[in-house]
Amino acid sequence: MTAHRQLHVALGARSYPITIGRGLLDDAGALAALVPGRHAFVLSDRNVAPRYLAKVEAALAGRTLGTLVLPAGEQEKTLVRFGEVMTALAALGASRDATVIALGGGVVGDLAGFAAASWMRGVRFVQLPTTLLAMVDSAVGGKTAVDLPQGKNLVGAFHQPAAVLADTATLDSLPDRELSAGLAEVVKYGAIADPAFFAWLEVNAEALLARDPAALAEAIAISCAHKAGIVARDETEQGERMLLNFGHTFGHAIETEQGYGGLLHGEAVAVGMVMAARLSAARGMAPATDADRLAALLARFRLPVELPAGLSREALAARMQLDKKAVSGRLRLILWHGVGRAVTVTVSETVIPG
Ligand SMILES: NC(=O)c1ccc[n+]([C@@H]2O[C@H](COP(=O)([O-])OP(=O)(O)OC[C@H]3O[C@@H](n4cnc5c(N)ncnc54)[C@H](O)[C@@H]3O)[C@@H](O)[C@H]2O)c1
Numbered sequence: 591m592t593a594h595r596q597l598h599v600a601l602g603a604r605s606y607p608i609t610i611g612r613g614l615l616d617d618a619g620a621l622a623a624l625v626p627g628r629h630a631f632v633l634s635d636r637n638v639a640p641r642y643l644a645k646v647e648a649a650l651a652g653r654t655l656g657t658l659v660l661p662a663g664e665q666e667k668t669l670v671r672f673g674e675v676m677t678a679l680a681a682l683g684a685s686r687d688a689t690v691i692a693l694g695g696g697v698v699g700d701l702a703g704f705a706a707a708s709w710m711r712g713v714r715f716v717q718l719p720t721t722l723l724a725m726v727d728s729a730v731g732g733k734t735a736v737d738l739p740q741g742k743n744l745v746g747a748f749h750q751p752a753a754v755l756a757d758t759a760t761l762d763s764l765p766d767r768e769l770s771a772g773l774a775e776v777v778k779y780g781a782i783a784d785p786a787f788f789a790w791l792e793v794n795a796e797a798l799l800a801r802d803p804a805a806l807a808e809a810i811a812i813s814c815a816h817k818a819g820i821v822a823r824d825e826t827e828q829g830e831r832m833l834l835n836f837g838h839t840f841g842h843a844i845e846t847e848q849g850y851g852g853l854l855h856g857e858a859v860a861v862g863m864v865m866a867a868r869l870s871a872a873r874g875m876a877p878a879t880d881a882d883r884l885a886a887l888l889a890r891f892r893l894p895v896e897l898p899a900g901l902s903r904e905a906l907a908a909r910m911q912l913d914k915k916a917v918s919g920r921l922r923l924i925l926w927h928g929v930g931r932a933v934t935v936t937v938s939e940t941v942i943p944g
């Protein structure tokens with residue numbers, strides 16, 4: 591194992607570490623220490639489990655262990671799968687000191703987290719993220735959820751993990767398209783709050799696409815530092831945390847309208863961020879050249895920056911009405927004044943830029 595980095599999410603008694611490094615899943619002692627009680631339950635998917643589940647199971651030998659391996663993909667983040675996890679926890683006889691472990695990407699993480707929040711009204715939860723997106727975003731911060739056909743993440747809870755352990759060696763097997771999807775959320779941190787990081791990404795784009803370990807570790811650590819800071823200041827999204835939704839009101843509408851089988855989450859967020867930047871320019875809030883700069887960086891990361899053909903603007907506008915940031919029938923969008931300067935704007939008109 592090489593040197594690893596450690597950050598903290600500061601939430602008082604619920605504070606927890608984020609550990610980032612190559613080979614962390616090979617440290618059986620560290621994995622075992624994540625499970626203080628008798629019962630452990632691991633949720634994973636069919637792409638991840640054959641590669642990494644055995645390491646976790648070996649480390650937890652001696653515990654009463656349950657596992658559930660789901661088909662992969664966003665279409666599995668459902669109430670039906672949530673019910674299957676509940677049934678599996680019952681079959682295990684999991685007690686209140688059980689630990690639920692998410693081994694996989696954001697789909698597994700969001701679903702396992704919601705299960706942990708719900709089983710016996712809340713048990714311990716650990717995140718072992720294996721996608722770039724999960725390492726930089728979904729494993730940190732305690733948003734857990736499943737999707738409904740009507741909208742993304744509509745049923746869920748805030749439930750913080752007790753620890754996040756990101757073994758960057760798992761990224762070696764991640765498909766290129768999924769790496770790019772994760773880079774969309776990395777770009778988001780630069781876009782909303784950190785112009786220097788945005789410029790660093792412009793300089794290091796090729797190294798990141800080539801999976802240079804040092805560049806990836808730096809991007810993950812900076813992203814986690816931003817997320818940890820925002821979550822510590824605004825855990826339940828009363829204000830600043832809404833900025834993490836940059837691109838998401840549009841992106842979630844795209845994912846929902848496509849039945850969760852079209853663009854990946856990160857891809858939809860990439861399109862949505864460009865839409866938000868273009869709308870900001872159209873409203874006179876930001877230079878159009880900054881929207882162009884954002885689109886150029888995302889395109890270098892092989893991400894889509896235009897609405898997919900065949901999606902109607904009216905249908906997307908209708909989907910946006912169920913956005914969780916809406917209040918009293920008025921949408922709140924995350925727009926920007928330019929790179930690094932995101933803001934929340936309440937709007938009442940139809941807002942699909944065209
Ligand atoms: N809770 C949050 O704060 C938060 C933040 C961002 C996104 N999300 C959610 O996360 C989800 C997207 O997460 P994702 O992009 O990780 O998708 P995902 O979980 O579907 O994983 C992407 C794909 O990569 C595969 N995979 C995972 N790790 C692998 C590995 N190491 N090697 C090979 N294949 C691997 C998976 O099986 C899957 O096919 C969405 O549901 C989104 O809403 C949540």
Ligand SMILES: O=C(O)C(=O)C[C@@H](O)[C@H](O)[C@H](O)COP(=O)(O)O
Binds near residue numbers: 727832914
């Ligand atoms: O952590 C947050 O807060 C985010 O908004 C991070 C987003 O990248 C993530 O996709 C999140 O799940 C979106 O949350 P939602 O509340 O809009 O469903």
Ligand SMILES: [Zn+2]
Binds near residue numbers: 727775838855859
């Ligand atoms: Zn997201």
